[in-house]
Amino acid sequence: MAKIGYLGPRGTFTKLAVDTAFNGENKHSFTTIPECIDAVNDGEIDVGVVPLENAIEGTVQITVDYLVHQVRLPVMAEIVVPIQQHLLVKPGFAGELSEVPEVYSHSHAIAQCHQFLHMHMPDAKMNFTSSTGKAAELVSSGENNMAAIGNRLAANEYGLDIFQENIHDYPNNHTRFVVLAKNKEIVNVKHEAEAEKTSLLITLPSDYAGALYQVLAAFAWRRMNLSKIESRPMKTGLGNYFFIIDVNQPYDEVLFPGVKAELEALGCNVTILGTFPVYQIDL
Amino acid sequence: MAKIGYLGPRGTFTKLAVDTAFNGENKHSFTTIPECIDAVNDGEIDVGVVPLENAIEGTVQITVDYLVHQVRLPVMAEIVVPIQQHLLVKPGFAGELSEVPEVYSHSHAIAQCHQFLHMHMPDAKMNFTSSTGKAAELVSSGENNMAAIGNRLAANEYGLDIFQENIHDYPNNHTRFVVLAKNKEIVNVKHEAEAEKTSLLITLPSDYAGALYQVLAAFAWRRMNLSKIESRPMKTGLGNYFFIIDVNQPYDEVLFPGVKAELEALGCNVTILGTFPVYQIDL
Numbered sequence: 001m002a003k004i005g006y007l008g009p010r011g012t013f014t015k016l017a018v019d020t021a022f023n024g025e026n027k028h029s030f031t032t033i034p035e036c037i038d039a040v041n042d043g044e045i046d047v048g049v050v051p052l053e054n055a056i057e058g059t060v061q062i063t064v065d066y067l068v069h070q071v072r073l074p075v076m077a078e079i080v081v082p083i084q085q086h087l088l089v090k091p092g093f094a095g096e097l098s099e100v101p102e103v104y105s106h107s108h109a110i111a112q113c114h115q116f117l118h119m120h121m122p123d124a125k126m127n128f129t130s131s132t133g134k135a136a137e138l139v140s141s142g143e144n145n146m147a148a149i150g151n152r153l154a155a156n157e158y159g160l161d162i163f164q165e166n167i168h169d170y171p172n173n174h175t176r177f178v179v180l181a182k183n184k185e186i187v188n189v190k191h192e193a194e195a196e197k198t199s200l201l202i203t204l205p206s207d208y209a210g211a212l213y214q215v216l217a218a219f220a221w222r223r224m225n226l227s228k229i230e231s232r233p234m235k236t237g238l239g240n241y242f243f244i245i246d247v248n249q250p251y252d253e254v255l256f257p258g259v260k261a262e263l264e265a266l267g268c269n270v271t272i273l274g275t276f277p278v279y280q281i282d283l
Numbered sequence: 284m285a286k287i288g289y290l291g292p293r294g295t296f297t298k299l300a301v302d303t304a305f306n307g308e309n310k311h312s313f314t315t316i317p318e319c320i321d322a323v324n325d326g327e328i329d330v331g332v333v334p335l336e337n338a339i340e341g342t343v344q345i346t347v348d349y350l351v352h353q354v355r356l357p358v359m360a361e362i363v364v365p366i367q368q369h370l371l372v373k374p375g376f377a378g379e380l381s382e383v384p385e386v387y388s389h390s391h392a393i394a395q396c397h398q399f400l401h402m403h404m405p406d407a408k409m410n411f412t413s414s415t416g417k418a419a420e421l422v423s424s425g426e427n428n429m430a431a432i433g434n435r436l437a438a439n440e441y442g443l444d445i446f447q448e449n450i451h452d453y454p455n456n457h458t459r460f461v462v463l464a465k466n467k468e469i470v471n472v473k474h475e476a477e478a479e480k481t482s483l484l485i486t487l488p489s490d491y492a493g494a495l496y497q498v499l500a501a502f503a504w505r506r507m508n509l510s511k512i513e514s515r516p517m518k519t520g521l522g523n524y525f526f527i528i529d530v531n532q533p534y535d536e537v538l539f540p541g542v543k544a545e546l547e548a549l550g551c552n553v554t555i556l557g558t559f560p561v562y563q564i565d566l
Contacts, residue, residue, distance in 0.1 A: 031409055032390060034397040062394045069453070107315060107413060111345045114317040126314055128413030130390060170352070212512065213496070213503035220496035227524075229495065230513050241510075 001026050002186045005036045005045040011133030011154035017081045017177045018049050019153065020281050021189045033062045034070070037180060041071045046186045049079070053176040063178065064232060064244060067273070068201060075199055075274030076187045077179035081281050085113050085168040088136055088148045088160040095145060097164070100124055104135035105149035113149055116167040136160055152283065179276075193277030196250035197227065203242040205267030212243070214266055218259045224249060244273070251275035284309050285469045288319045288328035294416030294437035300364045300460045301332050302436065303564050304472045316345045317353070320463060324354045329469045332362070336459040346461065347515060347527060350556070351484060358482055358557030359470045360462035364564050368396050368451040371419055371431045371443040378428060380447070383407055387418035388432035396432055399450040419443055435566065462559075476560030479533035480510065486525040488550030495526070501545045502530065505538050527556070534558035 001024050007014040008029025018027060030036035033050045040048040050063050067073065089100070097120050103110070107128045110117065117124070124147075129135040136154035139146045147163065148154070155162050181187050204211045212231075219226060228246035249255075251272065260270045284307050290297040291312025301310055313319035316333045323331040333346050350356065372383070380403050386393070390411045393400065400407070407430075412418040415433035422431040423441040430446065431437070438445055464470050487494045495514075502509060511529035532538075534555065543553045 031411070032394045032397065034394055038401075062391060065453075066394075066397075108345060111315045111317055111349075114315065114349075118321075128314070128417075130411030130413055134411070170348075210499075210503035210506065210508075212509060213499040216493075216496040216499055220493035223493065225493075226495060228514050231511050 002046040002188070003028065003044075004047045004049065005030050005039050006049045007033055007036055007051060009131055009133045009137075011136050011150060011157040012131050013081060013083065013151060013175050014049060014051055014177065015133070016151055016153045016283070017079050017175070017281070020081065020283070021049075021079050021179075021191065021279060022047075023188075023190055034066050037063075037066055037071050037073065040073055040180050040182065043182075046181060046183070047076075048073075048180040049177050050180070051175060052078070052178045061232070067180075068232075068242065072271075073180040073182065075178045075276050076181045076184055077189055077193075077276045078197065078278045079177040079179065079189070079281060080278065081175050081177070082283060083112065083168060083173040083175055084151060084166055084283060085109055085132075085149050086152065086155065086162045087164040087167050088139060088150055088155050089163040090139065090142075090144050090146075091159065091161050092144050093161070093163070097121055098123075100145055100147045102127055103147050103149060104129050104138050106130070106132050106135065109135075109149045112169060112173065113167045115169045116164075133157070178274075189277070189279050191279045191281060194280045195248065195278045196275070197278055198247045198249065198251045198256065198275040199273040200245045200247065201242060201271040201273050202245060202263060203269040215243070215245075215263060215268065218262045219245075219247065222255050222259065224255060224259070285329040285471070286311065286327075287330045287332065288313050288322050289332045290316055290319055290334060292414055292416045292420075294419050294433060294440040295414050296364060296366065296434060296458050297332060297334055297460065298416070299434055299436045299566070300362050300458070300564070303364065303566070304332075304362050304462075304474065304562060305330075306471075306473055317349050320346075320349055320354050320356065323356055323463050323465065326465075329464060329466070330359075331356075331463040332460050333463070334458060335361070335461045344515070350463075351515075351525065355554075356463040356465065358461045358559050359464045359467055360472055360476075360559045361480065361561045362460040362462065362472070362564060363561065364458050364460070365566060366395065366451060366456040366458055367434060367449055367566060368392055368415075368432050369435065369438065369445045370447040370450050371422060371433055371438050372446040373422065373425075373427050373429075374442065374444050375427050376444070376446065380404055381406075383428055383430045385410055386430050386432060387412050387421050389413070389415050389418065392418075392432045395452060395456065396450045398452045399447075416440070461557075472560070472562050474562045474564060477563045478531065478561045479558070480561055481530045481532065481534045481539065481558040482556040483528045483530065484525060484554040484556050485528060485546060486552040497549055498526070498546060498551065501542045502528075505542065507532060507538060507542070
């Protein structure tokens with residue numbers, strides 16, 4: 001059975017993604033994104049799952065930067081999970097929302113529920129924790145009228161009740177996770193893939209007007225659709241950028257080598273970060 | 284004197300940016316990014332400073348999403364601050380690195396110092412806090428041999444010594460902050476601006492191959508240089524995107540209206556988020 005590592009602690013969205021996507025109990029929590037990526041690289045674990053986009057517990061920047069600058073592991077799959085935030089209380093609590101004096105959660109989770117909190121709990125004091133799981137843990141061992149914001153898994157893990165469901169401001173918020181592994185065969189997601197994607201890292205030779213336009217031309221005239229494009233500064237200083245581009249199709253032996261050759265002729269550097277299935281998970 | 288709001292608490296990189304960029308003492312800490320933006324919108328404060336990119340305390344996503352979907356305030360300035368992480372200890376500590384059993388900081392700050400910690404403090408236990416300022420506060424009131432990771436301001440605010448300077452992995456890491464205000468005259472940054480930028484929000488009529496290429500054509504043939512491009516999913520569901528594009532020049536009455544008219548003819552929606560000076564701050 002594959003050893004799967006993830007960004008912990010228990011009760012976070014990363015753990016929720018791992019539990020929903022993978023069978024088995026051989027799952028190991030890591031405290032930081034680089035540690036989890038290192039563990040895959042060192043062979044300590046077979047599969048690593050870390051947040052890539054729009055996450056509560058981590059940001060795309062650390063994952064992208066670490067993969068680009070430190071450890072080049074291929075992306076084997078992408079997992080998309082809807083973000084559903086609930087107001088969690090201890091089972092004994094039978095009061096009203098207005099009787100909750102303190103709310104605990106990660107600052108991003110509190111920000112995601114801004115409108116609900118502003119409207120229904122304007123007087124409650126907000127306390128920031130290092131993760132949504134940590135907030136649930138704190139509330140489970142605290143006073144009866146405290147509340148946490150977190151997901152269903154956090155409620156289960158720490159024995160809390162869901163007092164109010166789906167208190168997040170935007171119904172279509174998602175978190176994307178990447179699944180990293182050295183060996184494709186060991187990655188067994190227990191869902192049907194929705195789509196196939198290829199992720200590219202492109203660096204430009206120098207910063208001139210229209211450079212990105214030239215890069216995109218290589219994709220556009222081949223009718224290759226891009227689902228994401230992001231510029232990130234190089235760590236060598238301001239003014240130099242690399243681009244992460246996601247193409248909505250699997251790698252092939254004609255179109256992608258053609259794009260690569262054309263861009264390299266322009267002086268670009270092109271690296272295939274991975275070609276992988278995308279799993280859209282409903283909770 | 285302008286009332287300036289920022290994402291707190293004390294001792295964070297946002298506070299460091301505010302103190303370095305603005306004179307005066309009329310500064311107010313907010314606990315979340317939306318609260319700070321709301322306060323500018325409601326007239327409770329004159330100027331709001333929130334992180335936009337590569338920040339420790341907040342992510343670009345919440346700031347961008349809130350400005351795009353909830354409160355359209357113009358960006359009046361951008362402040363770029365280098366990220367310098369130090370290992371902070373209590374003044375009484377005179378031991379070795381290896382004698383520090385526990386390190387406190389925000390998980391992103393710990394991730395940014397991954398190599399240093401891995402090499403010099405492999406046995407220390409990492410404890411996550413909700414901000415780097417909070418970590419400094421905890422260490423200042425704790426045992427003598429605990430350490431925090433944070434900036435110089437956190438050391439000053441909480442009376443800690445810098446045991447080891449610049450322990451972050453990448454020397455060229457920066458955080459960008461946006462300065463929001465309803466009135467340009469009230470924003471007085473005490474530095475010389477390095478550059479001028481214009482930030483645009485562009486939504487595409489539908490998701491088709493080459494759409495972004497067409498958008499960039501409007502800039503490329505006018506030789507307008509882009510310093511940032513980022514696609515973000517619309518909150519209406521997966522598959523619909525908007526783009527944030529930064530152009531390296533101030534708004535003018537010829538080129539920008541031309542771009543806007545051309546893109547609108549293609550069915551795009553174009554909003555000018557702001558045209559503003561960029562302040563590069565050295566610590």
